[in-house]
Each structure stands twice: as C-alpha cells, then as structure tokens.
Amino acid sequence: MHKILIFISLLFSFLPVFSQTDEKPVAFETEVNKMSETEYELIIKAIIYEGWHVYSQNTAEGGSLPSEFIYKKAGTDYELVGPTTESETITEYSDIFEVDETFFKEKAVFTQKIKLLDPGVNQIDVNLFYQVCKEVCIPVDHDFTFVLDGGVAVKEEKVIDDRSKGLASSLQLDLKNKELLRGAGEVSESGSGLWMVFGLGFLGGLIALLTPCVFPMIPLTVSFFTKHSEKRSKGIANALLYGFFIVLIYFLLSLPFHLFDSVDSQILNTIATNIWLNLVFFLVFIFFAFSFFGYYELTLPSSWANKMDAASAKIGGGIGIFFMAVTLAIVSFSCTGPILGGLLGSTVLEEGDVAFNLSAGMTGFGLALALPFALFALFPAWLNSLPKSGGWMNTVKVVLGFLELALALKFLSNADMVGNWGILKREIFLGIWVVLFVLMTLYLFGIFRFPHDGPKQKLSVPRITLGVASAGISVYLILGLFTISNLKMLSGFPPPSFYSVFETESDCPLGLECYKDFNTGWEVAKKTNKPILLDFTGWACVNCRKMEENVWSEPNIFSIINEDYILISLYVDDRKELPEDQQFNFKFESGRVKSIETIGQKWGTFQTINFNAASQPYYVLLSPNMEILNEAVQYTDAETYEKWLKQGLAKLP
Known part of the structure; x- marks a missing residue:
C-alpha cells in the first residue's frame, strides 16, 4: 500500500x-x-x-x-x-x-x-x-x-467589490518550494474487493451452518444420498450436485440487483450518509435480533417448502435434487435470513459495483452452506465426529442476536451524526455496547435465559470460552468508556472522541491544541517560530478519524505534533455559514466567480487554489515563512507519518 x-x-x-x-x-x-x-x-x-x-x-x-x-x-x-x-x-x-x-x-x-x-x-x-x-x-x-x-x-450579478477582494486575497498564499506538492489519485482494485466480499459471505455461511435450522440437516441429507443410491459413487455425485445447486440458488438470488433498475446500487451505497436508510436498517436489525432471541420466527410460507418438497419427490433426478436444495433454502430462512441481511447491509460496501459484490457475497455464503454436504458425502465416516444437535445451537443464535443489536446501533449512530442530533454521543454509544456485551456474558454463563433455551445444563467448555471472550470485550469497552484505553481496535466505528457528552478543554483531536482558522494559526507560528502542520480534514471523514486515533495517538507522533508543530485543522465539509461580514465572492483566474458563504467553502477553496487538492485527510508542512518543508501526505501508517514529520523539522531554514 x-x-x-x-x-x-x-x-x-x-x-x-x-x-x-x-x-x-x-x-x-x-x-x-x-x-x-x-x-x-x-x-x-x-x-x-x-x-x-x-x-x-x-x-x-x-x-x-x-x-x-x-x-x-x-x-x-x-x-x-x-x-x-x-x-x-x-x-x-x-x-x-x-x-x-x-x-x-x-x-x-x-x-x-x-x-x-x-x-x-x-x-x-x-x-x-x-x-x-x-x-x-x-x-x-x-x-x-x-x-x-x-x-x-x-x-x-456577483460583484467583486473591494471588501471581497480583500477577503479573497487572504486565501492566496505566497508558497515557496511548491514543486514538493504531490497530488493523490485513486487506485481501483475491484478484484481484491470482490474476494474480500466473497470471504465475508463465506464466513457468514459458516456461521449459518451452526444454527438449528441448518446443522441437523447435514447428516440427514448426506445419509439420504449415500443410502438411497444404488452405488456409493452415485450417492456422492448426487450430494455434490445438491451442493452445487445450493451455491447456484444463492447466486441466483443476487441476479435481480443486476437486472432491475428499480433495485439501484445507490440503495446500499448511501447507507453511510442517508439518515432514513440508516434508521430503516437500524429497525431491521433490531427485528432480526429479537427473532434470534426466540421471541418470534422469521419464516417463509410453509406452502412454498411443501411444494418444493413434493416437486423433488415427484420429478426425481437432477431436477428433483434442485428442488431439494430450494427446500433447504426456504426451511432454513429463519436462521439464514438475518445473517444474509447483515451481509447485504454492511459488508457489500467493501469495494466495486454493488451488484457484483452481492453476487460474490451470496456465492460465498452458498458455498459455505454447500461444502459440508459435499465433504461428508466424500468422507461419510466424518459424520461420526459431528457434535450432536442440542442447546448449543440456540446459544449460537442468541450470540448472533446480540451482535445484530450492536450492528443496529452503528446504523443509528450514522443517522445521529449525519443529522447532527446529538443523541448518541460517544459515551452513550459505548455505554450501550457495554450493556450488550455484559448481558451476552451473563447469558453465556447461564445467569439468565431466553424463550427457546432448553433445560439448564452444565456449561460446556466452548460456551465458557465464548463467555470469557465476551467479558474481555466488555472490559475493553469499559476502559474505552472511561478513556483508560483508546479503543484503537474499534477505530472509526464508535463516534469520534470529540463527539462527546462532556465539554472538553479542547475541541481538537486527542486534546491537542489546534487552530481552525489559518491566519490565526499562522500568526502563532510566526511568534513561536514553529513550523505548521496544516491538516485539511472533515467532520464526517472516517479516514481522518482513523489517522487521529491510530497514528496521531502514537506517543512519539503525539509528542512531535504537540511540542514541535502548530496544528491548523481546516474542516472543508463544515456547512456552517460564515458571519455575514466574512462572506464574499471569489474570482478565479478563469473568470469564474464563486460565492464563499460557509466555512467549508472557504477552506475547500483555500485547499484547491493553494495545493491543487480536494481530498481529505491531506497534510502539509509549512515553515512560518510559507516554505513547504516536505511532500504532502494523506492516509498512511504511523511509521511513515513519524518519519515525514521529522524530515519536515530537519528541513527548517
């Protein structure tokens, strides 16, 4: 990278x-x-x-x-x-x-x-x-x-009066060493993205195998093919065909996204920023979660399964096996439906065209479901090593229910951040997550139960192990809630640290001292004779938060920024209006006139005309005399960033 x-x-x-x-x-x-x-x-x-x-x-x-x-x-x-x-x-x-x-x-x-x-x-x-x-x-x-x-x-007509000329002149910097500036481009690696989504779909399919809707079907189906065939080779061939049809069915479910304009790729691509879609997905995942908790079942009409089962028995042969695979997909929907919802709603945005992502994810999901039927048909002795069906499968469903609730909260957080409602601040978000994982821990250790749980039994080793892991996550979240830990592992998932219920001494990342007006920060740099770290950022910029939480938080880097640089953070997506006496019209060299009415318009134009860039995060090192000290950098790793900062200090005149 x-x-x-x-x-x-x-x-x-x-x-x-x-x-x-x-x-x-x-x-x-x-x-x-x-x-x-x-x-x-x-x-x-x-x-x-x-x-x-x-x-x-x-x-x-x-x-x-x-x-x-x-x-x-x-x-x-x-x-x-x-x-x-x-x-x-x-x-x-x-x-x-x-x-x-x-x-x-x-x-x-x-x-x-x-x-x-x-x-x-x-x-x-x-x-x-x-x-x-x-x-x-x-x-x-x-x-x-x-x-x-x-x-x-x-x-x-937009008038460029003397006041506008004066305010506009403050945007143009007399930069030296401009040859050091570098642009940033886009690299598309859709192939790797499809494999990523395929892998996530495959993982979802493996999880679905452990649910009570699917797991008991494995030995029954494999035994049917191996015992009801004249030759073992015929049984294996039928089982392999059955597995192939499972993969084919889940692939076919993705085809409407390719064929119908009414199901546009924008539907899933706008989840991150559309308030109402976020709220819809929040409610859907809540609904999925309580179905996993056993309060109701998500089922397709039973007549569908009956018709498919009757068709498979009547037709026989390869077509009959296809209808058997369709029957499995319908019968197992109450367990696979919520998992597929999570796949389609949160992992399909990884990369590339949404329709192809859906196909890759659904194919991976189907392959994971089909794999056991093929493997156990080839090696039937392995069936003896399968654990018996039982209460542990309900435990899997409940754990998935808690994870669905945690994911639902992320969608609600997206809506809250975009709408600027101020309801789900960082501490509240983390507090709810703590409650969810504590409840999951208590459930795993048998403190309370859900409607579909069987008689209370001795805790198994896997359940205890999962309970310990859940308790560990709870402790990790509690440490983050009280700012003892910085939650780097969850960077970009909870709201950023500055989106807080508490008033902080600094509204800058990590409590650093920063300036949100360039001229103010520049004056401080000239007085202290310190170089400037110019940070073009955004309130809704995920990678900006990742840089701040994962890179700036490193002790060496934090110390360099805090002690050796004057940090100027300019938010180019800030739609707050400038005071009326600071609004003006800016005329480009091409003759085009642009009205500067918001903070974001001001700093976005400032970034473009001086650095020929419009993406964030974007970092520039400047001396107090406006000498560019190093190449501009964007999203990168801590080692590279620290070296970059030190090189800038070494080049100070």
Whole structure:
C-alpha cells in the first residue's frame, strides 16, 4: 500500500493543473416540466467530458466530496417533493480512502419535483456544489435558474467589490518550494474487493451452518444420498450436485440487483450518509435480533417448502435434487435470513459495483452452506465426529442476536451524526455496547435465559470460552468508556472522541491544541517560530478519524505534533455559514466567480487554489515563512507519518 501511494504521488507531480484553467469539464443543460398548476419537475443534465467524473450525492463517507444541492427559498416560495433523484451511477473502490465511491461518467441527470406554495413564483434558483475529477479533483459551485411558465429570469450579478477582494486575497498564499506538492489519485482494485466480499459471505455461511435450522440437516441429507443410491459413487455425485445447486440458488438470488433498475446500487451505497436508510436498517436489525432471541420466527410460507418438497419427490433426478436444495433454502430462512441481511447491509460496501459484490457475497455464503454436504458425502465416516444437535445451537443464535443489536446501533449512530442530533454521543454509544456485551456474558454463563433455551445444563467448555471472550470485550469497552484505553481496535466505528457528552478543554483531536482558522494559526507560528502542520480534514471523514486515533495517538507522533508543530485543522465539509461580514465572492483566474458563504467553502477553496487538492485527510508542512518543508501526505501508517514529520523539522531554514 505504501509503495503504491508513493508511486501515485510521484506520477501526479508531473500532471498539469486544471483547477485554474479555462477548461470546463462539465457542461449543463436545464429543463422544466410542468406537471400541474402548482407542481413542476426541475431537471439538470450534465455532459461530462471524456476522462472526467462527477461524484454522486450518495457517494460513501470518508471518500471524495458528494454533490450537494441547495434549493434557495425552499420552504417559503415552494416545497420539495421527495429527494433529488439521479441517473445511473458507477461505483468503484478507492484504495486511498478504502471506501466505495459512487460517481457519473459521460453524463448525469438530476431530477427534483417541487410544489409551489406561492402561486406568484416564476423563478427557482438552485446551487449545486460538486467535485469533478480526472487526475486531480476540482470542487465547483454552479448556480442554476429555472424559469416557470415563460417568465423572465432575474439574475443577481456577483460583484467583486473591494471588501471581497480583500477577503479573497487572504486565501492566496505566497508558497515557496511548491514543486514538493504531490497530488493523490485513486487506485481501483475491484478484484481484491470482490474476494474480500466473497470471504465475508463465506464466513457468514459458516456461521449459518451452526444454527438449528441448518446443522441437523447435514447428516440427514448426506445419509439420504449415500443410502438411497444404488452405488456409493452415485450417492456422492448426487450430494455434490445438491451442493452445487445450493451455491447456484444463492447466486441466483443476487441476479435481480443486476437486472432491475428499480433495485439501484445507490440503495446500499448511501447507507453511510442517508439518515432514513440508516434508521430503516437500524429497525431491521433490531427485528432480526429479537427473532434470534426466540421471541418470534422469521419464516417463509410453509406452502412454498411443501411444494418444493413434493416437486423433488415427484420429478426425481437432477431436477428433483434442485428442488431439494430450494427446500433447504426456504426451511432454513429463519436462521439464514438475518445473517444474509447483515451481509447485504454492511459488508457489500467493501469495494466495486454493488451488484457484483452481492453476487460474490451470496456465492460465498452458498458455498459455505454447500461444502459440508459435499465433504461428508466424500468422507461419510466424518459424520461420526459431528457434535450432536442440542442447546448449543440456540446459544449460537442468541450470540448472533446480540451482535445484530450492536450492528443496529452503528446504523443509528450514522443517522445521529449525519443529522447532527446529538443523541448518541460517544459515551452513550459505548455505554450501550457495554450493556450488550455484559448481558451476552451473563447469558453465556447461564445467569439468565431466553424463550427457546432448553433445560439448564452444565456449561460446556466452548460456551465458557465464548463467555470469557465476551467479558474481555466488555472490559475493553469499559476502559474505552472511561478513556483508560483508546479503543484503537474499534477505530472509526464508535463516534469520534470529540463527539462527546462532556465539554472538553479542547475541541481538537486527542486534546491537542489546534487552530481552525489559518491566519490565526499562522500568526502563532510566526511568534513561536514553529513550523505548521496544516491538516485539511472533515467532520464526517472516517479516514481522518482513523489517522487521529491510530497514528496521531502514537506517543512519539503525539509528542512531535504537540511540542514541535502548530496544528491548523481546516474542516472543508463544515456547512456552517460564515458571519455575514466574512462572506464574499471569489474570482478565479478563469473568470469564474464563486460565492464563499460557509466555512467549508472557504477552506475547500483555500485547499484547491493553494495545493491543487480536494481530498481529505491531506497534510502539509509549512515553515512560518510559507516554505513547504516536505511532500504532502494523506492516509498512511504511523511509521511513515513519524518519519515525514521529522524530515519536515530537519528541513527548517
């Protein structure tokens, strides 16, 4: 990974800079469809030049910036009817950010329905913030005006007055050693991502084997094939065919995601940022969990299984074996359904196109289910070594139920963070997790029971071992809750440390002293004669949190940042409005004028015009005299980062 990043950085150092040229990689057309006297459909069509791509509204957190629409006077002159919909997207894995990124190539169509609240309105103004990338990324603000019923558009001209010129000049730095700057690109390794999802699906299938819906079927089915065949070789062949059909069935279940546009890949790719989808998945996983606890069963209609079983007996041969495999899939749904839900809802986002990820994950799941039938048919003596069915399988289901609850909480946390509700702060999140794992520990040690548990028996060694492991996790979480441990193993999963119920002395990562305004931090650097660690970051940037919690927290690195550098952290995704007297219009060399109205717009533009970059995390070392001390770096490991910091100190004039 490190070598790949170095190669990309060296390569991109020789690429041309596009952000300040007159090249316009995206051309737009607009259209208005009148649906009724008060309802309209606003359509924005983007023609994207070859080699460039624009990010979707629904691209995953932690990667490049998504497109974002601002509908001016919405709620007063008119109301939005539903979300802004998009045309077909492409999803590829970003090795830099280690998330799927969703984007458009060649063309994009955005559609928004509105309903007028004021019949006299004849103009709708819309602002689109988007990021267009080729070898480099350019953040762009674009204004659109939709005229209704043949009215005349009234366009406000953006004026570059003396105040705007003065505020804009503060964004342009007189940098020295700019040749050291390096861009960062994207490396897509979809093949490795598919194998990752396949492996996760296979693991889910192995877990499903241990449930009471599947495990007892193994010896019964294998015995059926080996004893009801004239020759042993015929029985083995039938069992292998049965296993093949199991794999085929789970693969076929993924095909609708390839065939129907109504099941768009965006559905799963937007989980990380869409509030309502997060809440839906939260409720679904709660529902799954209580089914594992035994309060109700998730079953498909029994008539389905009966029909499949009757068909297998009537038809016989290979087709009959296929219907036997379908019967297994239906009968075992109460156990496999929640596990498949976890697979589809949380692991399919690992990499690449969602439909192919689903196919890889479902195939891995089916292979794990099919493997025992094939192996025990080849080696029937192994059946004697299988543990007997019993209460231990219910224990597996309950443990899975607790894990489903823990996963459900992550979806609720996503919604809370994106919505900025402030409900599920870090301490509350960890506290609930502590309760869940303590309850799981008590259950494993037999302190309490669930409805489907059998008579109380002596605890087995595996159950005690699992209970000890659960207790260990509980202790680890408690240490993290009281900040005795930094929970590095869970980095990026709970809310970040600054999202806390307690007021802290510093709102900077790890309690470091930092400045969130460049000029303020620069003045301190000049007074103390210390170099600047310029940190372009984001509130919702997962990799930024990983760097802070896993790299900055290393004692040597923390000491260097705390004692030898002035840390300036600029949040480019901050949508808080600047005070009115700090808002201004910025004119690029191309003549384009951009309104700087939010903190994020200010620092995003600052990053682009000075460092020709638009991704986060992005780190630059500067002397107080604005000399670049080392190449810019992004997401990396602790050893590389420490060496980078020390090299910067050594190059101080």
